[in-house]
Amino acid sequence: MASALVYVFVVLAVAAVVYLLASLVFGRGEQLAPLPPGATPTRLPARGIEGDDVRDLRFQQVVRGYKAAEVDWTLDRLAGELDELRGQVAVLERQLDAAGEELHRSRSAAEPDPESGTPEDGERGQDDPA
Secondary structure (H helix, E strand, O other), X not given: OHHHHXXXXXXXXXXXXXXXXXXXXXXXXXXXXXXXXXXXXXXXXXXOOOHHHHHOOOOOXXXXXXXXXXXXXXXXXXXXXXXXXXXXXXXXXXXXXXHHXXXXXXXXXXXOOOOOOOOOHHHOOOOOOO
């Protein structure tokens, strides 16, 4: 009976050593190194967030967290929407600039030129009283 108990302890000790060695060699299976406690990889610029900023976000994993695949899918979708909206804003800004230039040209064409639009003092017509 005592030999069976010793056998169980030896098997458990060998299993523990194999587990620890495998953990040290292979790590936790993550692609990125784990973050130090209290640090967060979540960084965004103060202004002008772009789709690549959202795509590059990484969140610290905890025991009670979200599925990484769902978070990545959501961030990819938000990044795509953000890129699309920024593209639309750029197109609208170009159209606004073009319309402003056209308005400026039409106003300057409609206003009489002060140098050639009025008769000089010596160039009065025959019907004008002096």
